Amino acid sequence: MNKIKVVLVGGPEQLREDDRIRYVTDLADKVKVPAGNGYEHFRANGESRTVDDFEVPVFAWCGRTKIAE
Numbered sequence: 001m002n003k004i005k006v007v008l009v010g011g012p013e014q015l016r017e018d019d020r021i022r023y024v025t026d027l028a029d030k031v032k033v034p035a036g037n038g039y040e041h042f043r044a045n046g047e048s049r050t051v052d053d054f055e056v057p058v059f060a061w062c063g064r065t066k067i068a069e
Contacts, residue, residue, distance in 0.1 A: 010061030
């Protein structure tokens with residue numbers, strides 16, 4: 001399956017720029033990023049941005065969950 005490059009926007013400021021580039025197999029997928037004691041969640045918002053001279057889909061922050069103990 002082909003991987004689709006996406007860029008993450010929003011969420012915590014401490015999420016590094018390098019960590020904001022991700023790959024998904026389906027634009028309907030959500031992206032879950034470990035951060036501190038939880039996970040930041042992102043989903044496609046229908047927009048795109050130029051990254052490295054290519055238009056890539058934007059995944060916007062949609063919430064945070066805590067890691068279960």
